[in-house]
Amino acid sequence: MAAQLTFEELFDPEFLTALEAFNLRIKRFLRQGRLGEQLSIDRGIGLEFKDFKQYVPGDDIRAVDWNIYRRLGRLFVHVFEEYQDLPLYLLVDRSRSMFLEDNPRVHAALRSSLALASIALSQHDVVALFSFSDDLTMHSKPFVGRRQLTTLAHRMAELNEENGTQLSECVQQLGMRKLRPGLLVVVSDFFEPEGLERVLESLTRCRHRLLLVQIVKDLDADPTANADLVGDIRLVDCETSAAVDVTMEQGVLARYRRIYEEFNEQLSGFASGNGIGLTRINADQDILDQLATLFETRAQVA
Amino acid sequence: MNFLNLTPLTLGIGLAGIAGILFLLQQLRIRYTELPIATTMFWAAAVREAPVRVLRQRFRHLLAYLLALLICWLLWIGFGAPMVDERRATGFSVLVLDGSAHSATADVFEQSKSQLLSDISGYPRDSREVFLAGANNVRVLAAGEENMVLVRRLEEFEPVAARSSIDELLRVLPRNDMYPEQVNVLVYGNAPVPSEAIDQLPDGFNVARRTETPDDFENRGIVALGIGEAMSGDWDKVDVLFRVLSTEGLDTSIEDLSVQSGGVAVGSDRIESISDNEFRVRDVEADGSTFEVVIEPTDELEFDNVAQVNLPDKDRIRVTIGTDVPVSIRRAIQSDNAVQVVQSDPHVAVVGATDDEPSIPYFRTVPSQEQYYAFSIGYTGDLDAEEALRQSVASLGLTQIDAAAMATDLDVDIEVDLEVVDTRFVSLWSELVGQDFNFKDSMSFPLFISKAIRYLANQQPWYAYVAAGRRPYEQTSGSSLARTDLLSEYAAGTYYVRNEAGVFETEDGDSLNVSLLDSRAAIPGEVADLSATELEMVRSQSAFGLVTWLILLVLVLLGLEWFLYQRGLMP
Numbered sequence: 080m081a082a083q084l085t086f087e088e089l090f091d092p093e094f095l096t097a098l099e100a101f102n103l104r105i106k107r108f109l110r111q112g113r114l115g116e117q118l119s120i121d122r123g124i125g126l127e128f129k130d131f132k133q134y135v136p137g138d139d140i141r142a143v144d145w146n147i148y149r150r151l152g153r154l155f156v157h158v159f160e161e162y163q164d165l166p167l168y169l170l171v172d173r174s175r176s177m178f179l180e181d182n183p184r185v186h187a188a189l190r191s192s193l194a195l196a197s198i199a200l201s202q203h204d205v206v207a208l209f210s211f212s213d214d215l216t217m218h219s220k221p222f223v224g225r226r227q228l229t230t231l232a233h234r235m236a237e238l239n240e241e242n243g244t245q246l247s248e249c250v251q252q253l254g255m256r257k258l259r260p261g262l263l264v265v266v267s268d269f270f271e272p273e274g275l276e277r278v279l280e281s282l283t284r285c286r287h288r289l290l291l292v293q294i295v296k297d298l299d300a301d302p303t304a305n306a307d308l309v310g311d312i313r314l315v316d317c318e319t320s321a322a323v324d325v326t327m328e329q330g331v332l333a334r335y336r337r338i339y340e341e342f343n344e345q346l347s348g349f350a351s352g353n354g355i356g357l358t359r360i361n362a363d364q365d366i367l368d369q370l371a372t373l374f375e376t377r378a379q380v381a
Numbered sequence: 382m383n384f385l386n387l388t389p390l391t392l393g394i395g396l397a398g399i400a401g402i403l404f405l406l407q408q409l410r411i412r413y414t415e416l417p418i419a420t421t422m423f424w425a426a427a428v429r430e431a432p433v434r435v436l437r438q439r440f441r442h443l444l445a446y447l448l449a450l451l452i453c454w455l456l457w458i459g460f461g462a463p464m465v466d467e468r469r470a471t472g473f474s475v476l477v478l479d480g481s482a483h484s485a486t487a488d489v490f491e492q493s494k495s496q497l498l499s500d501i502s503g504y505p506r507d508s509r510e511v512f513l514a515g516a517n518n519v520r521v522l523a524a525g526e527e528n529m530v531l532v533r534r535l536e537e538f539e540p541v542a543a544r545s546s547i548d549e550l551l552r553v554l555p556r557n558d559m560y561p562e563q564v565n566v567l568v569y570g571n572a573p574v575p576s577e578a579i580d581q582l583p584d585g586f587n588v589a590r591r592t593e594t595p596d597d598f599e600n601r602g603i604v605a606l607g608i609g610e611a612m613s614g615d616w617d618k619v620d621v622l623f624r625v626l627s628t629e630g631l632d633t634s635i636e637d638l639s640v641q642s643g644g645v646a647v648g649s650d651r652i653e654s655i656s657d658n659e660f661r662v663r664d665v666e667a668d669g670s671t672f673e674v675v676i677e678p679t680d681e682l683e684f685d686n687v688a689q690v691n692l693p694d695k696d697r698i699r700v701t702i703g704t705d706v707p708v709s710i711r712r713a714i715q716s717d718n719a720v721q722v723v724q725s726d727p728h729v730a731v732v733g734a735t736d737d738e739p740s741i742p743y744f745r746t747v748p749s750q751e752q753y754y755a756f757s758i759g760y761t762g763d764l765d766a767e768e769a770l771r772q773s774v775a776s777l778g779l780t781q782i783d784a785a786a787m788a789t790d791l792d793v794d795i796e797v798d799l800e801v802v803d804t805r806f807v808s809l810w811s812e813l814v815g816q817d818f819n820f821k822d823s824m825s826f827p828l829f830i831s832k833a834i835r836y837l838a839n840q841q842p843w844y845a846y847v848a849a850g851r852r853p854y855e856q857t858s859g860s861s862l863a864r865t866d867l868l869s870e871y872a873a874g875t876y877y878v879r880n881e882a883g884v885f886e887t888e889d890g891d892s893l894n895v896s897l898l899d900s901r902a903a904i905p906g907e908v909a910d911l912s913a914t915e916l917e918m919v920r921s922q923s924a925f926g927l928v929t930w931l932i933l934l935v936l937v938l939l940g941l942e943w944f945l946y947q948r949g950l951m952p
Contacts (some may be wrong), residue, residue: 176419179417179418179419180419184419268419270419270420270422272422298420299419299420302420307414307416308416310414311413311414312413312414312415312416313413313414313415313416314416314418314421314424315415315416315417315418315421316417316418316419316421316422317417317418317419317421318419319421321421321425322415323421323424323425323428324413324428325424325427325428331424331427331428334426334427334430335420335423335424335427338423338426338427339420339423342423
């Protein structure tokens with residue numbers, strides 16, 4: 080298992096410098112407002128006209144449309160769209176699969192989460208940090224303001240390795256917490272032993288808007304790059320210890336690639352079919368470059 | 382490397398064993414290397430679609446099994462070096478390397494030796510042996526001995542100027558009880574095998590040739606060199622005849638011949654051509670020297686370009702004659718040009734009835750009252766009495782005498798007696814040579830006297846020719862019947878000269894010239910057919926070639942396996 084990232088490693092000067100530049104780059108592309116500045120379903124006092132409604136006592140008299148009254152003799156008031164800040168919930172996977180191999184996925188997951196949190200906090204949005212493995216864990220009360228970024232980084236650095244991946248269970252637990260609707264960012268490899276279907280089913284029932292950050296590695300798509308994966312080997316699951324005996328040959332490799340591709344297609348199909356954002360972050364490549372590219376192209380971001 | 386000729390049963394057992402072992406290996410569980418990984422769920426799904434082989438599960442990798450089985454079988458067959466020649470498969474193998482003059486041309490011997498050394502590894506060690514058939518047959522590798530020994534033993538051997546001794550070997554082999562019923566004799570070299578030697582082989586003996594005979598052989602060779610009494614009648618001279626044979630396209634003239642007698646060149650004007658290939662030199666001094674004929678220039682086979690023979694040493698017999706010797710005997714002696722009448726230092730004495738008995742071999746006449754038998758012979762040899770009497774009677778020419786007429790005239794039986802004494806003598810009744818009896822006037826009388834004098838002088842025989850490995854033709858003056866056991870000390874067989882040309886010392890210190898004089902060696906293609914069998918040519922594929930091809934096939938199959946593996950068509 081890979082070593083857990085320390086605070087200094089997460090917050091090393093080089094990464095922080097890169098993060099500031101990253102914030103500037105992102106802001107140039109978010110001209111319609113903050114990351115958490117989301118259109119509310121509530122109607123109220125705003126700048127943008129939305130609709131008319133019949134006047135009832137208590138309505139703001141300033142919103143009465145007098146032209147309609149002259150024509151129809153009845154009182155209607157303007158209804159404007161109301162903008163509200165949107166809480167950002169970071170749900171980070173800390174199962175054993177995230178801590179395996181060189182350049183473990185958890186490094187990419189935490190750095191990606193910190194980058195997103197940095198953007199949100201710099202725009203005065205609320206950020207809450209959750210982690211999951213077999214159970215859901217909330218690490219502190221929500222953070223507000225950029226100065227909370229250091230505290231958030233400390234909390235992230237404290238995330239240690241747990242056992243399995245029970246994402247579907249944890250999403251359900253998160254739903255029962257009666258949190259204010261916001262943007263739920265799930266950062267995980269989505270390798271749940273129960274199967275991806277169960278995860279997607281639980282995400283479907285989630286009342287938050289979703290952004291799925293899938294942490295991948297080069298070996299996932301091309302296992303032949305692993306020099307140990309040759310001949311007759313027993314593959315042991317790092318979370319469940321379940322063993323699979325494999326004779327590495329072209330037929331098995333081809334089937335593996337096809338199944339992994341189907342896994343990704345299933346995840347992508349779910350995201351596009353439900354208007355959910357999905358991005359893949361390769362743990363073996365630079366994190367900030369991948370995020371910047373994501374925002375510049377706005378690919379798959381809802 | 383090979384398994385030294387597996388029997389078909391052993392080969393089959395090996396093939397079946399390999400098939401079984403590979404099958405079990407395919408069925409055995411694998412000892413896996415454990416590797417922790419995050420994507421096990423995908424691998425499990427991939428494996429579920431095509432599980433790896435496990436014991437007692439369905440046999441899934443038939444193609445891999447068949448390919449591996451084919452590769453192993455080919456290697457087994459290749460290294461097993463199966464015998465493609467049926468002769469090798471059963472029975473005992475006797476490999477005969479010809480080291481005679483027949484294989485002394487060009488590089489025939491070296492090629493034959495290489496072929497034999499190449500073949501020897503293909504025979505089971507306990508059922509083969511190797512003979513070198515040179516001047517004699519020498520077993521150079523016995524059954525059970527390591528093949529490597531043969532290489533060192535053959536290093537020193539070169540072909541010798543000898544007749545092939547393979548026929549002798551074929552006569553001896555069937556007498557060996559160690560051989561099984563099936564014996565295969567393979568000849569390496571050019572030696573002809575006499576048809577009579579083949580005919581005399583018992584059932585189960587097969588003879589075949591393993592090497593080919595070159596057909597571009599060019600040679601001239603002396604195939605006969607012999608001595609005869611001089612036609613001129615001179616006692617101390619002989620005539621020498623020799624025959625030279627040539628392969629087609631070549632001929633031999635007198636100018637191609639170099640002849641010496643006693644180290645002195647004989648002029649070409651003295652050499653007579655009496656036919657296309659026969660020559661004669663007349664009146665050669667019989668002084669005991671060496672007569673040599675050389676063909677120039679030399680050709681492919683050098684052994685038959687030179688032939689030598691010992692000339693006889695024909696000194697006159699010194700005879701002293703007593704005072705009481707009948708006139709008829711005295712005249713017969715004086716007319717014999719081989720006899721010199723002397724008064725001193727005689728070899729033989731001839732005495733009459735009243736003369737004293739000499740201490741040297743003598744011929745005498747005595748009255749019938751003093752001697753019971755008509756002829757009495759004093760013998761000094763060590764033969765048994767019957768054989769000694771037979772040989773003595775023959776030597777004296779008594780078989781030529783009309784004994785019945787003598788008996789009628791004398792009215793008594795004419796008998797011959799032989800007694801073993803220290804000094805030879807021949808004694809006969811004086812009445813037989815008297816005036817009243819006509820024996821002295823018969824044609825056989827001077828012959829009898831002449832033979833008796835030679836018998837008493839006990840002159841050494843001389844040889845009309847001495848050819849390697851053949852029976853010598855011995856003769857003395859006036860008779861070709863002489864002691865044929867004289868050469869037995871240095872002959873391969875009782876009556877055969879040592880089978881190798883050259884000069885050899887006799888038991889009494891004399892030098893004896895032996896020449897090849899073998900027409901089969903000189904003209905193999907033309908003469909051998911007369912009495913030699915054309916052996917079946919064995920052309921078995923060498924084990925090395927088979928192994929090479931099988932290994933190449935294995936490599937091709939391995940390449941195919943790699944290709945299929947890369948394409949994911951086999952595990």
